[in-house]
Amino acid sequence: MAFENEKHEKGNPFAALDGRKASLANPNGELTVKTLKDADEALSFLENHPRASEIAEEGNAILEDPVQLKKLIRKIDLTIAPMLAAVYFLQFLDKTTLSYTAVMGIRTDTHLVGQDYSNLSMLFYIGFLAAEFPTQYLAQHLSRLSLYLGINIMIWGLILGFHAACTTYAGLAIVRTLLGIFESCVAPILVIIIAMWYKKMEQGRRVSWFYVCNSLTQIFGGFLAFGVSHATTKFASWRIFYIAIGAMTMVIGLLVALYLPDSPVKARRFTDAEKVAVLMRVKDNQSGTQNAVIKKEQVLETFKDLRVYLICLATVLSSIPNGGLSNFSSILLTTFGYTSQQALVLNTPSGLVGGVCVLLVGYLSDKWGDRSIVMLICILPTILGAGLMIGLDPNGVPANKAGLLAASFLTGTFGAAFMLLLAWNASNIAGHSKKVTTNALTLVSFCVGNILGTQTFQAHQAPGYISGKISIVATLSALCFVIVLLRLYNDYLNRQNQKTLAGMSEEEKQELREKMAFADQTDRKNPFFVYTH
Numbered sequence: 001m002a003f004e005n006e007k008h009e010k011g012n013p014f015a016a017l018d019g020r021k022a023s024l025a026n027p028n029g030e031l032t033v034k035t036l037k038d039a040d041e042a043l044s045f046l047e048n049h050p051r052a053s054e055i056a057e058e059g060n061a062i063l064e065d066p067v068q069l070k071k072l073i074r075k076i077d078l079t080i081a082p083m084l085a086a087v088y089f090l091q092f093l094d095k096t097t098l099s100y101t102a103v104m105g106i107r108t109d110t111h112l113v114g115q116d117y118s119n120l121s122m123l124f125y126i127g128f129l130a131a132e133f134p135t136q137y138l139a140q141h142l143s144r145l146s147l148y149l150g151i152n153i154m155i156w157g158l159i160l161g162f163h164a165a166c167t168t169y170a171g172l173a174i175v176r177t178l179l180g181i182f183e184s185c186v187a188p189i190l191v192i193i194i195a196m197w198y199k200k201m202e203q204g205r206r207v208s209w210f211y212v213c214n215s216l217t218q219i220f221g222g223f224l225a226f227g228v229s230h231a232t233t234k235f236a237s238w239r240i241f242y243i244a245i246g247a248m249t250m251v252i253g254l255l256v257a258l259y260l261p262d263s264p265v266k267a268r269r270f271t272d273a274e275k276v277a278v279l280m281r282v283k284d285n286q287s288g289t290q291n292a293v294i295k296k297e298q299v300l301e302t303f304k305d306l307r308v309y310l311i312c313l314a315t316v317l318s319s320i321p322n323g324g325l326s327n328f329s330s331i332l333l334t335t336f337g338y339t340s341q342q343a344l345v346l347n348t349p350s351g352l353v354g355g356v357c358v359l360l361v362g363y364l365s366d367k368w369g370d371r372s373i374v375m376l377i378c379i380l381p382t383i384l385g386a387g388l389m390i391g392l393d394p395n396g397v398p399a400n401k402a403g404l405l406a407a408s409f410l411t412g413t414f415g416a417a418f419m420l421l422l423a424w425n426a427s428n429i430a431g432h433s434k435k436v437t438t439n440a441l442t443l444v445s446f447c448v449g450n451i452l453g454t455q456t457f458q459a460h461q462a463p464g465y466i467s468g469k470i471s472i473v474a475t476l477s478a479l480c481f482v483i484v485l486l487r488l489y490n491d492y493l494n495r496q497n498q499k500t501l502a503g504m505s506e507e508e509k510q511e512l513r514e515k516m517a518f519a520d521q522t523d524r525k526n527p528f529f530v531y532t533h
Helices: 001-012 041-048 054-063 066-095 097-101 116-142 145-163 167-184 188-196 199-213 214-229 235-259 272-281 296-304 306-335 340-346 347-369 372-392 403-408 415-428 432-456 465-502 506-517
Strands: none
Touching: 041 066, 041 145, 041 296, 041 347, 054 272, 066 097, 066 145, 066 167, 066 199, 066 235, 066 272, 097 116, 097 235, 097 306, 116 145, 116 188, 116 306, 116 432, 145 167, 145 188, 145 235, 145 465, 167 272, 188 199, 188 432, 199 214, 199 347, 199 415, 214 235, 214 340, 214 347, 235 306, 296 403, 296 465, 306 340, 306 372, 306 403, 306 415, 306 465, 340 347, 347 403, 347 415, 372 403, 372 415, 372 465, 415 432, 432 465
């Protein structure tokens, strides 16, 4: 039996990755992973493949050939990026349709009064908040991310169409809550997909490729709403808008379910050799791909991790301005002296500013290997823009119409900060159950911040909305402080890991590093894990 095991290790090129065997760094016989079920799904694929030696050789050839490697990365990008971008484009467009229809007649036709409009904005996040943990753990258990995501998209597209049938506040309240429930799965799943396929220093740019769609929706949605608002039919223009966007959403949902890969191991368009190359490329991330088992110890560790709480606090602080601006941006422009139709068009340049900022921030964060400094750079213009809004329009009487328009454009930059928080989660969390739990907590924090944000703009303060503007300055200033704390703590954890590794020989480090790569261990239990700052 011992001879058979020895022969198996020699014959399988992936044997060094198998944490079921004790390592030199664990002389007491402690195993990195007990069974393949406990390990990352990549380990099972590599260990049990009938042509392990052959695909290992073919995969290594791809990695060693610059031309083939570049071709592989391009194939990953073309397979993953367009789908993720389409999903995020629709998610942001669909949840902000209320902002566009607010100046297209929905408030009058459905008899919204007082805080009704703000409450509808809030109810979306209430549904989102209630569903976040159940939907993420269900997605992990099913381990079919693309199918689960596609079905949710098609359902929320249908719900979006139902908005057109609403005639009262109660009807809108129901569909807005349901919309939040089915959209809640998106961002965490997209972050996990990015972490599966890309190296850490590629992730910021790739997250920016889908997150930029937040800004593109402002351009597309604004012009579409402007066009629809000129429709001369008995059917209200805002109802046409909801039906059109809902139908488009359902089509994209079907495409996602059919063509987006669940993981590198389950990617039908990739050969087994390409799958091996993908897995070996991301091996040094020390965060694996996915595991269908919900591990209680990883969930508990998440709630004990100070980093996670700092990420959640940062998310709340970045989401409060988002909750206000995403729902009141068009209304604010009308308070600056522009007509409702002008507001729909003038809302688009801030989308362009935000889009350029997101792509630039994603690129720089990877190029510099630094998330926090770039995050601070993109927050400061929004603080300036909100400050100008207060100074130039303190009581709802615009003192400088052009200056206020420029200030509204500046507020488009801060969204890149949340994008980098998502990239931080992709790069700085390991252990699939911990990833899922952390991403769920991050989106819960996102909901809480957005709920608070919708309430900072009070109807009785119209048209000045002074508390909303002050909240933007206050929360983003506090966010800068939290980002600095996160940077310092990440660096501290890296120093602690270096101290642990200093006590091992090079042979011990090499052996244990291989076994930890796909062991589905958390970042705090892996001394080879490197936190990006």
